[in-house]
Amino acid sequence: MNLLEITNLHASIEEDGHEILKGIDLVIRPGEVHALMGPNGSGKSTLAHVLSGRPGYVVTQGSARFLGMDLLAMPAEMRAREGIFLAFQYPVEIPGVSNTYFLRTAVNTVRKHRGQPELDAIDFLALLDEKAKLVEMEETLLNRSVNEGFSGGEKKRNEVLQMAVLDPKLAILDETDSGLDIDALRVAASGVNALRDGARGMLVITHYQRLLDYIIPDFVHVLSDGKIVKSGDKNLAKELEAKGYSWIEKEPPATASAVAGAAAR
Amino acid sequence: MSDAVLDTLTRQEYPHGFVTDIDTDVIPAGLSEDVVRLISNKKGEPEWLLDWRLKAYRHWLTMVEPKWARVTYPPIDYQKIVYYAAPRSSKEGAPKSLADVEPELLAMYEKLGVPLKEREILAGVAVDAVIDSVSVATTFKEKLASVGIIFCSFSEAVREHPDLVKKYLGSVVPSSDNFFAALNSAVFSDGSFCFIPKGVRCPMELSTYFRINQADTGQFERTLIVAEQGAVVSYLEGCTAPKRDTNQLHAAVVELVALDDAQIKYSTVQNWYPGDREGKGGIYNFVTKRGKCAGRNSRISWTQVETGSAITWKYPSCILLGDGSVGAFYSVALTNNYQQADTGTKMIHIGKNTRSTIVSKGISAGHGQNTYRGAVTIMKNAEGARNYSQCDSLLIGDQCGAHTFPYIEVKNSSATLEHEASTSKIGEDQLFYCRQRGLSAEDAVSLIVNGFAKRVLKELPMEFAVEAQKLLGVSLEGSVG
DSSP states (O other): OOSEEEEEEEEEETTTOOEEEEEEEEEEOTTOEEEEEOOTTSSHHHHHHHHHTOTTEEEEEEEEEETTEEGGGSOHHHHHHHTEEEEOSSOOOEEEEEHHHHHHHHHHHHHHHTTOOOOOHHHHHHHHHHHHHHTTOOHHHHHSEETTTOOHHHHHHHHHHHHHHHOOSEEEEESTTTTOOHHHHHHHHHHHHHTOOSSOEEEEEOSSTTHHHHSOOSEEEEEETTEEEEEESHHHHHHHHHHOHHHHHHSOHHHHHHHHHHHHO | OOOGGGTOOOOOOOTTOOOOOOOEEEOOSOOSHHHHHHHHHHTTOOHHHHHHHHHHHHHHHTOOOOOOSSOOOOOOOTTSSBOOEEEGGGGGSSOSSGGGSOHHHHHHHHHTTOOOOGGGOSSOEEEEEEETTEEEEEOSHHHHHTTTOEEEEHHHHHHHOHHHHHHHTTSSSOTTSSHHHHHHHHHOOEEEEEEEOTTOBOSSEEEEEEEOOSTTBOBOEEEEEEEOTTOEEEEEEEEEOOOOSSEEEEOOEEEEEEOTTOEEEEEEEEOOOOOOTTSOSEEEEEEEEEEEEOSTTOEEEEEEEEOOOSEEEEOOEEEEOSTTOEEEEEEEEEEOTTOEEEEOOEEEEOSTTOEEEEEEEEEEOTTOEEEEEEEEEEOTTOTTOEEEEEEEEEEOSSSOEEEEEEEEEEOOTTOEEEEEEEEEEOOHHHHHHHHHTTOOHHHHHHHHHHHHHHHHHTTSOHHHHHHHHHHHHHHHTTSOO
């Protein structure tokens, strides 16, 4: 079964009715890593938000199915419990709530939903310890309040840590590379790579090709003005890097969606 | 806020809103010198106490209700309030032991989660249970008496320890202090009395559980805690009331006295009925609480979690008289629906090298209005006084309000004062972040609020911190759709 199947998805901003997504088609099968690239304002983050159920958007047409379920009919927390994880572009601070406590609450909420027994403090700490090594996270950060006073790199590593602990079926990484220096990027990417296991699907959203030097995608899609205008393999990213987004925007979109369809099959 | 998530405001039912059917001795509504005499007579009080009450009553007649607080409510008709109501069984005086307490009363407290059967208590908390106007039971009295601690109802203290009561009653909050304190002094019916003798560290938490049951009744209790030289005590009060459409008045007075090196930690979890979603009904909570650090190096700390009441008007304060004495005020005040709270503290530095800490966390949801009002006064001789104040406000939704009025008066140039304040809003971003990790919207709000209030909650005795955390969650339940 397809992990994620998006068909002709149109979405607008709730407040002003402005249409951002203008007919997205995309299929992600288990184990596949898809990169989604595109210029600023093309709708990359909006797609991540609509898929994860962030309020503020209205889907006007089309569908999104996750493991056969009607994703768009589910509240955000149900999507998370079913296995969709969003690594935030701008992780949020929650003062006074320890990182460890937050994560344990989340893990046990998800486990409960899956019919698994909740983890006690000792078992959870063992799991956390193991996963923290993946992203080279210091213990002091685990005891601090969620993201409070974290550097940009620490926040992004914390997102990857949460992803590792929550063990999602589909991970959406929204510009995880933005604001990171090269060392932080390497650490975050190696954490992500460690989670590639042939079953988990990933949608890696990025503006720049450099992240894809570390996370090698199976497919690359280019988003422009709310539509996927070109799809290909990892070489497409390199070609984009060389020629710039204006190269894609000149191409007629009909060809592009044919390629996207081929890639999906 | 744009999102629909925070717009829909509903509320979980107040869990303590039931009425217990007990045979109650109620005097007619209204207030006069005769009523004051009747109350005193019902309690079989000595002449000096009646005189004290009458003096307070006559002074009260000359006073006007304070209007400076940032709360609005229709005028209170003091002639429509019942000033004395007591469960019939305790008409002849408080029961001698738990065996004499009416089974309906025991069942009521059990339903409220207040344990009165000593053998069932694991944590070792001594409880004085006050319903309407009287104390119905006090636990662990004998055990406490064995180390010299007196813990009993106020009425019993008047009978058994008149010299102590006479010495300290009104010594911190004079009967003429303010409108509501004067009213309380005239008609107070019962409350708790606690005396920790020199050098004794109280072996268990002491607590009073206040319950209003009767309709149209005001509750006017007094609590007096005295800690002699080097004594240490931790005290907790809890409050609930049935759901009613009418507003009920609660005007209490609490006085604390700490002598040299003594420590009093006073914690409150106030959960009076807050009124319904439209703001109908609820308790008017007008309370005067003040502690006097009379001795050198004495300490008094107030910790309060205020989630109930339609209106809260209270300012637990410290008079830092003894050199080196320390005062603290830790507060979480939560207003949801149409609740209004105007609360804070006064720290009055008189002695040298006195220190005070104020941490106030206000949470507003629905149409709630939350005001912090505090004063730090450094008197002329308070060399080296220090104060640290922190006032934070958290807003949930866009219909509520948070207001901060810090007053500072410094008459000694060697003083050090720090003040920090912040206002934040539970944003769509925080909520969505939590929900994306699998938490429901309500669990997310509860988590964020508890994180916000953490610095205060950790000041509560362990047994009650967990309860307070749950209470914050329950009080906000339904504040996000």
